[in-house]
Amino acid sequence: MEILRKRRREAREAVLDDYPSVRARFSWDEARRWLDGLPDEGGLNIAHEAVDRHATGEAGERTAIRWLGKAGARREIRYRELAGLSARFANVLGELGVARGDGVFLLAGRVPELYLAVLGALKHGAVVTPLFSAFGPEPVATRLSLGEGRVLVTTTSLYRRKVAPIRDRLASLAHVLVVRDDDQALPEGTRELGPLLEAAAPDYAIPATDPEQPALLHFTSGTTGTPKGALHVHQAVVAHHATARFALDLRAGDVFWCTADPGWVTGTSYGIIAPLSIGATLVVDEAEFDAERWYRILDEEAVSVWYTAPTAVRMMMKGGPERARTRAYPSLRFIASVGEPLNPQAVHWGVEAFGLPIHDNWWQTETGGIMIANFASMDIRPGAMGKPLPGIEAAVLRHLPDGGVAPVDAPDEEGELALRAGWPSMFRTYLHEEERYRRCFVDGWYLTGDLARRDGEGYFWFVGRADDMIKSAGHLIGPFEVESALMEHPAVAEVGVIGKPDPMIGEVVKAFVALKPGHAPDEALRRELLGFARKRLGPAVAPKEIEIQASLPRTRSGKIMRRLLKARELGLPEGDTSTLEAP
Amino acid sequence: MADLSRDTLRETVIDAILAVAPEADVDALPPGRPWREALEVDSFDFLNILVDLEKRLGVSVPESDYHELVTLEGLLDYLESRLAA
Structure with missing residues (x-):
C-alpha cells in the first residue's frame, strides 16, 4: 500500500x-x-x-x-x-x-x-x-x-x-x-x-x-x-x-x-x-x-x-x-x-x-x-x-x-x-x-x-504470535485460563481453545469441547457451557463461541493440539501431524 | 412483522440477548438501569445481539441510534417505532 x-x-x-x-x-x-x-x-x-x-x-x-x-x-x-x-x-x-x-x-x-x-x-x-x-x-x-x-x-x-x-x-x-x-x-x-x-x-x-x-x-x-x-x-x-x-x-x-x-x-x-x-x-x-x-x-x-x-x-x-x-x-x-x-x-x-x-x-x-x-x-x-x-x-x-x-x-x-x-x-x-x-x-x-520481519527501510512488520496466545480486542488472552474454567463443568471431558480470526476484534476466543459419556451435544448444553464460562471468566476472557465435538486431537503425550484445531477451523493444511495420537 | 405485540418483541429481544449471554438474568434487571452494563454485555456481544435482531426482525440499527438502546425499555421502544414505520 x-x-x-x-x-x-x-x-x-x-x-x-x-x-x-x-x-x-x-x-x-x-x-x-x-x-x-x-x-x-x-x-x-x-x-x-x-x-x-x-x-x-x-x-x-x-x-x-x-x-x-x-x-x-x-x-x-x-x-x-x-x-x-x-x-x-x-x-x-x-x-x-x-x-x-x-x-x-x-x-x-x-x-x-x-x-x-x-x-x-x-x-x-x-x-x-x-x-x-x-x-x-x-x-x-x-x-x-x-x-x-x-x-x-x-x-x-x-x-x-x-x-x-x-x-x-x-x-x-x-x-x-x-x-x-x-x-x-x-x-x-x-x-x-x-x-x-x-x-x-x-x-x-x-x-x-x-x-x-x-x-x-x-x-x-x-x-x-x-x-x-x-x-x-x-x-x-x-x-x-x-x-x-x-x-x-x-x-x-x-x-x-x-x-x-x-x-x-x-x-x-x-x-x-x-x-x-x-x-x-x-x-x-x-x-x-x-x-x-x-x-x-x-x-x-x-x-x-x-x-x-x-x-x-x-x-x-x-x-x-x-x-x-x-x-x-x-x-x-x-x-x-x-x-x-x-x-x-x-x-x-x-x-x-x-x-x-x-x-x-x-x-x-x-x-x-x-x-x-x-x-x-x-x-x-x-x-x-x-x-x-x-x-x-x-x-x-x-x-x-x-x-x-x-x-x-x-x-x-x-x-x-x-x-x-x-x-x-x-x-x-x-x-x-x-x-x-x-x-x-x-x-x-x-x-x-x-x-x-523488518523491511529494507528498517520498518518492522508484525507477522503473528510464536505461540497459542489469543489477541482479542487488543487484549492478550491465554487459552489455558479459558480451558481450565470450562474443565470445571461436570459435562466437559476435554477442551481446546483457540483465537478465531475476526475482522472487527482481531480474534475471538473459540472453545472446542468434548463431552463426558452420558451428555448429549445439544444446543441447550452448548448454551449452558457458554453461560458457565462467562459467569466465571467475565465477558473479556470467556469464549464467544463454543463448538462441541466428539473428540479433540491430542498428541501421543496427551496434549490437546490447539494448532490443529485452528488449522481445521480455518480450513488450512493441517501441517505436521506425525505426533498426533491415533484416533 | 409490524403487528408484533410488545410481549412478543420483548421475548425476541431477550432471546437474542440469551443467545450471546446465556447466563444473563434479564428478569432481575432493574427497570431503567443500563442493561449492557448490568448484564456484562461487551461491545462485541452488543453488535452480535444487533446482528441477530436484524435477522429476526429485519431492523438494522445505525450507530447514531445506539444512544436510544441504553435501557431495555428504550431498546423495545426503538424497535417498536422502527417496526411501525
Whole structure:
C-alpha cells in the first residue's frame, strides 16, 4: 500500500523531529534528567513525577484529570488537588498498616477513586495491580492470590458480583475498601473508602524510593499454566515519560485521551502515568465504547492527542467517515493506536475522518512502554508497526539448533521479534517464577514471542504470535485460563481453545469441547457451557463461541493440539501431524 | 412483522440477548438501569445481539441510534417505532 508522506513542517514541529538524529543522540541517562527525582537525593518515585512535582504554583492549577461520567457528570481534578487526594490515600494505607512492597489491587470501572488510589499507593511504596472490571470472579481470584493482594479497592456492586463469591480463597487479602455505586447495605468485610479519605491528612511526604523498587504488577496470560505477574519498578516512569513524548508527541498542556482501561497495561502506563508525568490533561471517560459519544468527546473536550485501539477504530469505521465529519476537530494533532496491528485501511480512515493518519505502535505488558512506533515526523508505511524508539534496539532473531539465537540481517525475513535487554520499563521478573522469566532471555535479548520481519527501510512488520496466545480486542488472552474454567463443568471431558480470526476484534476466543459419556451435544448444553464460562471468566476472557465435538486431537503425550484445531477451523493444511495420537 | 405485540418483541429481544449471554438474568434487571452494563454485555456481544435482531426482525440499527438502546425499555421502544414505520 501507498506510503503516507509527512510534510517537512509537520516533522519540524514534532517532539521527535528527526528520527535518525534523535535516536543517535539519545541516552536513558538523558531521559532521567527530564524528571525531577525525589528531593534530597531521595531516589525516583512514579507518583512524585506524575503528580507532586506539578502540584505547586501555577502548574498546580492545571487540570490533571477531566473525568466524564457515564450519565453526563463531569469532574475536573487539578494537579494540586490530585496531589492532596493521592496523599490522603497513601495515609489511609499507612493507617491500615500497609507496608512498602505490599500488594494493592484495584477492581473498578474508570472512576476518579481508581486514579487517586493508584497514585496514592505508589506514593506509599505499595505494589499496584489494576484489574479489568470485565473480569469474572475466576480471573480476579487467580490474580489476587498469585499477587498476594493485601488491599483491594473496588465498588460495592463489583464486590458483590466478583469478590464476595471468592473471598474465602484470598488468604492474604486483609482490607477491602469500596466505593459505593448502589444503595444497598455495605457488604460485610468491606470498608467505605470515602470517609477514610476524608479523615486522612491531605499531605504525605513520599519516603525515599529506590528507582529499582517494585511499583506495578501487571498480569499477562500464558499459553500454559497460570497468568504471569510481570513486575515493574519505579524507574519505569523514565520510559513512560520519554516514550510518550517520542511516540505520542505528547507535551505539557496537551489534552490527552487514552481510551484503554487501566485494567490493562496501556491504561496504566499511558492512561495514568505518562501523561501526568508530562503535565498533560488526562481525559477519562467512564462509559464503554460508543462511536457517537467518542466523536463528541474528541470535539467538545478539544482532545489534542488521542491514543486508542484498532478494535475501536474498526468499530468507528463501520459508520463511515461521514459520521466523524459531522464534527470538526481543530485541536486534534496526533492519533496513535496500539493492541494489535492496525490494518492499512484503518490508517487511511484516520485521514478521511479526521484529516490525520493513525500511527500504530507496538509493545507488550513485559516491555512496560512503547517499543516500536510510527512517529509524527516519519513517513507511515500503512500496516507496519514502525521503528524502534530511541534507546531501544530491536531485532528479528533466528533460533539456532544449539538453543542460541542469531539476528536476521537480510530484509523481509521472518523471525522472532526481540529487544536488547536493559531499558528502564523492562519487567524485572515474573512474580515467584524466576525460571519462566529467565526463559524469556537469550544472549542478552528479550524474546517477545511475536513473529516479525523488518523491511529494507528498517520498518518492522508484525507477522503473528510464536505461540497459542489469543489477541482479542487488543487484549492478550491465554487459552489455558479459558480451558481450565470450562474443565470445571461436570459435562466437559476435554477442551481446546483457540483465537478465531475476526475482522472487527482481531480474534475471538473459540472453545472446542468434548463431552463426558452420558451428555448429549445439544444446543441447550452448548448454551449452558457458554453461560458457565462467562459467569466465571467475565465477558473479556470467556469464549464467544463454543463448538462441541466428539473428540479433540491430542498428541501421543496427551496434549490437546490447539494448532490443529485452528488449522481445521480455518480450513488450512493441517501441517505436521506425525505426533498426533491415533484416533 | 409490524403487528408484533410488545410481549412478543420483548421475548425476541431477550432471546437474542440469551443467545450471546446465556447466563444473563434479564428478569432481575432493574427497570431503567443500563442493561449492557448490568448484564456484562461487551461491545462485541452488543453488535452480535444487533446482528441477530436484524435477522429476526429485519431492523438494522445505525450507530447514531445506539444512544436510544441504553435501557431495555428504550431498546423495545426503538424497535417498536422502527417496526411501525
